[in-house]
Amino acid sequence: MKFKLIYTISILFIIFGPKGFAGTKESKAVSRLDELNPAKVWVFILAGQSNMAGRGKLEAQDTITTSRILSLDKDGKIIQAKEPLNFYENKMQGTGCGLAFGKELLNYIPKDVSILILQTAVGGSSINQWIKNSKHREIQLFSNFKEKVDLGKRYGTIKAILWHQGESDAKPEGVQQRRGKLKILFGMFRNAVGNDSLPILMGELGSYSKTPELFSQMNEQTRLYSASDRFTSVIFTSDFQHRGDFLHFNSASQREMGKRFAREYNRVFGVKKPVVVLTFDDGSVTHYTNVAPLLKKYGFTATFFVCDYPRKPGIAAVKNITWEQIQALDSMGFEIGNHTGHHKGVGKLTESQLRDEIKYIEDKCKEYGIVKPVSFAYPGNRSDSLSRVVLKNMGYKFARVGGSRYFNPNNDKKFLIPSYTMTDKLDNKTIQALKELKSGQILVFTIHEVPDPDHENYTTSPELLEKYLKFMHDNHFEVIAMRDLETK
Numbered sequence: 001m002k003f004k005l006i007y008t009i010s011i012l013f014i015i016f017g018p019k020g021f022a023g024t025k026e027s028k029a030v031s032r033l034d035e036l037n038p039a040k041v042w043v044f045i046l047a048g049q050s051n052m053a054g055r056g057k058l059e060a061q062d063t064i065t066t067s068r069i070l071s072l073d074k075d076g077k078i079i080q081a082k083e084p085l086n087f088y089e090n091k092m093q094g095t096g097c098g099l100a101f102g103k104e105l106l107n108y109i110p111k112d113v114s115i116l117i118l119q120t121a122v123g124g125s126s127i128n129q130w131i132k133n134s135k136h137r138e139i140q141l142f143s144n145f146k147e148k149v150d151l152g153k154r155y156g157t158i159k160a161i162l163w164h165q166g167e168s169d170a171k172p173e174g175v176q177q178r179r180g181k182l183k184i185l186f187g188m189f190r191n192a193v194g195n196d197s198l199p200i201l202m203g204e205l206g207s208y209s210k211t212p213e214l215f216s217q218m219n220e221q222t223r224l225y226s227a228s229d230r231f232t233s234v235i236f237t238s239d240f241q242h243r244g245d246f247l248h249f250n251s252a253s254q255r256e257m258g259k260r261f262a263r264e265y266n267r268v269f270g271v272k273k274p275v276v277v278l279t280f281d282d283g284s285v286t287h288y289t290n291v292a293p294l295l296k297k298y299g300f301t302a303t304f305f306v307c308d309y310p311r312k313p314g315i316a317a318v319k320n321i322t323w324e325q326i327q328a329l330d331s332m333g334f335e336i337g338n339h340t341g342h343h344k345g346v347g348k349l350t351e352s353q354l355r356d357e358i359k360y361i362e363d364k365c366k367e368y369g370i371v372k373p374v375s376f377a378y379p380g381n382r383s384d385s386l387s388r389v390v391l392k393n394m395g396y397k398f399a400r401v402g403g404s405r406y407f408n409p410n411n412d413k414k415f416l417i418p419s420y421t422m423t424d425k426l427d428n429k430t431i432q433a434l435k436e437l438k439s440g441q442i443l444v445f446t447i448h449e450v451p452d453p454d455h456e457n458y459t460t461s462p463e464l465l466e467k468y469l470k471f472m473h474d475n476h477f478e479v480i481a482m483r484d485l486e487t488k
Contacts, residue, residue, distance in 0.1 A: 036078070036114075036155055036156070038154070038155060038156045038157070039156075039157075040112055040113050040114060040156070041070075041113070041114050041115075041116050041155050041156025041157065042109065042113055042114070042115050042116070042156060042157060042159045043115075043116045043117075043118060043152035043153075043155060043156045043157060043158045043159060044101070044102075044115065044116070044117050044118070044158075044159055044160055044161070044162060045118045045120060045145070045148055045149070045152065045158065045160075045161045045162070046085070046096070046097075046098055046117065046118065046119045046120060046121050046161075046162050047120045047121055047130075047145060047161055047162070047163050047165070047189075048121045048125070048162075048163050048164040048165030049121060049122065049123050049124055049125045049126075049164070049165045049166075049167060049168060050092070050121075050123030050124060050167070050247075050248060051164050051167070051203070051206075051248055051249050051254075051257075052096065052097070052121035052162065052163070052164040052165065052203075053086040053088070053089065053092075053096060053119070053121040053122060053123050054083065054084050054085065054086050054093070054094045054095050054096020054097070054098070054121075054254060055092065055094040055095075055096075055123070055243065055248035055249070055254075056094045056095035056096065056243060056248070056249060056250055056251035056252075056253070056254040056255075057094065057095060057243065057250070057251050058083060058084065058094060058095050058251075059095065059251055061255075062082065062083035062084075062095045062099060062251070062255075063082045063083065064082070065080040065081060065082045065099075066080065066102075066103070066106070067080060067114075068102075068106060068113075068114045068115060069081040069099065069102035069103065069106070069114070069115050069117065070114055070115065070116045070117070071085050071098070071116070071117045071118070071119070072118065072119075072151070073087070074087040076151075078116070078155075081098065081099050081102060081115075081117055082099060083095045083096060083098070083099050084096065085098045085099065085117060085119045086119050086121065087119075088119075088122055088137065088138075088139055089122070089123055089137060092123055094248075094251075095251045095254050095255070096119075096121075096254055096258075097162070097164075097254050097255070097257040097258035097261060098117045098119060098258060099117075099258065100254065100255040100256070100257070100258025100259055100262075101117070101162065101258035101259070101261050101262045102115045102117055102258075102262075103258075104258060104259040104262035104263065105262040105265065105266070107262075107438065108262070108266040108270060108438065108439045114156075116152065116155055116156055118148040118151065118152055119148075120141075120144055120145045120148050121164070121165075122136055122137050122139050122141060123137070124136065124137065124168060125137075125141055125165065125168065126168040126169050126174075127165060127166070127168075127169055127174075127178075127181045127182070127185060128169075128181070129141055130142055130145075130165075130185055131181065131184055131185050131188065142188065142192075145189070145192065146192050149192050149193055153193075158193050158195070158198065159199070159265075159269075160198065160199040160200065160201060160265055160269065161189055161198065161199070161200045161201070162200075162201050162203075162261050163200055163201065163202050163203070164202070164203040164257075166178070166205050166215075166218045166222070167205060167209075167215075167247060169181075169218070170205065170209070170211060170214040170215055170218050171214065172214075174218070175214065175217045175218055175221060178218060178221035178222065178225065179221050179224060179225040179228070182222070182225045183225065183228075183229070186200055186229065186232070197231050198231065199231050199232070199233070199265065199268070199269040200229075200231065200232045201232070201233055201234075201235065201261050201264055201265055202222055202226065202232060202233070202234045202235070203234070203235050203237055203257055203260075203261070204219045204222065204234060204235065204236055204237040204238065205218055205219055205237070206237055206240055206242060206247075206249060207237070207238040207239075207240070208240075208241070208242045208246055209246060209247070210246050222234055233264050233265075233268045233269075235257070235260040235261060235264050236260075237249070237253070237257065240253035240256065240257070241253050266438075266439050267439070267475055267476045267477075268476050270439050272439045272440045273439060273476055273477060273478045274437040274438060274439055274440075274441055274443070274475075274477050274478070275441070275442045275443070275477070275478045275479075275480060275488060276434075276437070276442075276443050276444075276445065276472055276477050276478070276479045276480070277303070277407075277419075277442065277443070277444040277445065277479075277480055277481065277482055277484075277485065278295075278300065278301075278302035278303070278445055278447065278479060278481075279302065279303045279304075279305060279337070279377060279400060279419065279444065279445060279446055279447065279482060280302060280303070280304050280305065280447045280448070280450075281305045281339060281377055281446060281447070281448050282305075282307060282309050282339065282343065282448055282449065283304075283305075283306040283307050283308065283309050283320055283321045283326070283339070284309075284319060284320070284321060284448065284449040284450070284452070285318075285319060285320060285321045285322075285325065286449050286450045286451065286452075287304055287321060287329070287450065288321050288325040288326075288328065288329060290450045290451075290462045290465075291447075291450050291462075291465070292329060292332060292334070294462065294465060294466055294469055295334070295469070296332070297469075298469045298470070298472070298473045298479075299473075300469065300472070300473075300479040301333060301334055301335070301479065301480060301481045301484075302334055302335070302479075302481055303334070303335040303336075303337045303375055303481040303482040303483070304326070304329055304334055304335070304336055304337065305337040305338065305339035305375070305376075305377035305400075306321065306326055306336060306337070306338075306339055306361065307339040307340055307341060307342060307343045307361065307379075308320065308341060308342055308360075309342070309343050310342050310343060319449075323364060323367075323368050324368075326368065326370065327368040327369065327370060330368075330369075330370045330371065334481065335373075335375060335481035335482060335483050336365060336370050336371070336373060337373050337375040337376060337377060337482060338358055338361045338362070338373040338375070338376045338377075338396070339361070339376070339377050339379060340354075340357040340358065340360075340361070340379055341356070341357045341358075341360030341361055342357065342360070343379045344357055344379060345378075345379050345380055345382060346378055346379070346382070346383060346384060346386075346387035347382060347383075347384045347387075351386060351390060354386070354387060354390050355390060355394070358376070358390070358391070358394060359394075361373060372395075373396070374395070374396055374397045374398065374483055375396065375397065375398045375399070375400070375481075375482040375483055376391055376396050376398070376399040376400070377399070377400045377446070378399060378400065378401055381400070381401045381402035381403075381419070381421075381446065382401070383399065383401055383415070383416065387399075388413075388415040388416075391415060392415065396415075397414060397483070397486060398414050398415070398417055398482050398483070398485055399414070399415040399416070399417065400417045400418075400419050400444060400446065400482065401416050401417065401418060401419065402418065402419055402421065402446065403418035403419065404418070404419075404420050404421070404429070404433075405418045405420075406418070406433075406437070406441045406442060406443055407419075407442040407443070407444050407485075408441075408442070409442070409485070409488055414485075417444055417482070417485075418444065419444040419445060419446045420433050420443065420444070420445055420446065421445075421446045421447075422445045422446065422447045422460055422465075422468070423448070423457065423458055423459060423460050424451075424456075424459055424460060424461055424464055425456070425457060427464060430445075430468065431468070431471070434468065434471055434472070434475075434477075437477070442485070442488060444482070447460055447465070448460065450462055450465055
């Protein structure tokens with residue numbers, strides 16, 4: 001009896017949502033057209049076939065709504081969005097990616113902006129049917145799309161199209177024609193919207209197909225097309241699971257697809273991109289031999305905080321960077337920062353000694369024709385109030401410490417910029433900091449020798465550094481030097 005009661009409550013929860021049995025209020029029209037401010041509504045159109053229409057099992061979390069994520073009901077009224085968003089195929093409705101997309105995107109957009117999601121996807125539709133405006137499952141595909149475009153323009157601004165389609169075309173001929181068909185259809189989409197640079201986000205087909213080679217070839221053609229159209233981007237789905245039919249994503253995969261679409265939209269087409277500041281300490285020769293070529297490979301800049309690191313002459317000759325090499329880094333466009341003349345902790349110096357240490361690097365820069373530094377890194381990442389006053393009086397603009405947290409220009413002082421330390425031992429912490437970095441946030445890294453076989457707690461291997469650089473590149477991060485923080 002107890003089990004039956006729990007089961008009944010669970011079913012009612014799914015049907016009516018988390019607000020209780022009065023939750024039907026959530027599905028009512030929340031606003032009329034004339035009550036919305038179109039300047040504050042971002043419109044996203046979902047298009048394609050069944051995996052975009054949604055075939056996942058409806059679960060309780062798919063019914064949790066918010067007033068900032070909207071959709072249309074079958075009568076064309078605005079409602080708070082909840083799955084299923086597709087009302088074209090009554091007998092095949094299921095959880096899709098739309099609501100999850102909206103929820104994730106809320107993390108990146110202005111607080112006063114609402115999201116309107118318009119569903120046009122129809123299961124089983126081929127790309128030719130979209131191009132030819134064929135009638136499929138009682139829906140005139142492209143005409144229906146244009147109707148939603150007209151509605152979207154009235155309600156707000158159409159920001160992007162989310163496209164997932166290709167299972168119906170996963171045949172040798174479809175593979176061969178894929179790029180050409182995408183070009184034609186996306187041109188039609190953009191023409192209908194009236195925006196030649198409208199972003200279009202595409203999802204890969206699942207990797208679990210009974211014809212994996214054809215699905216893989218379709219995905220490759222999709223990626224090749226995206227490389228030719230700078231206003232598109234592709235999310236990967238190789239880790240997604242099917243619902244048991246080797247064709248449709250399950251509910252968890254649908255939600256993850258929505259999140260990835262949102263993150264990709266923000267990273268590639270958002271107003272602000274996540275920012276990373278790369279800084280390298282201690283004047284190691286590896287910065288010239290190993291780091292600079294990697295930075296150039298990925299088109300990134302960085303700050304090199306130099307000093308004449310105190311080592312025995314024989315070791316220094318092998319491990320320390322020369323001033324000719326520092327001059328070369330400056331000529332390459334990298335920032336040369338000040339790390340005191342001889343890596344001395346600022347808290348142990350008198351004001352006169354501190355000035356001398358700072359001026360030592362400035363004089364060296366002047367001797368080699370290097371721009372006077374404006375950025376400083378405290379040796380050991382430890383500062384005091386005297387050093388901050390001296391740096392300000394000597395014309396510095398930024399100074400870096402530790403702290404393992406993101407830099408917030410609105411709250412953090414420019415002479416106490418926090419940073420994460422990057423080493424082989426801190427791999428998990430480093431990749432987590434990168435993965436959690438959001439639009440508008442700034443992540444500063446402190447990096448030492450690349451590599452430093454003599455000090456396992458501070459070494460960063462070139463292979464690991466390149467892994468991070470590739471991650472930043474692939475995720476469209478903005479990678480800058482510390483002096484560039486002046487514009488942030």
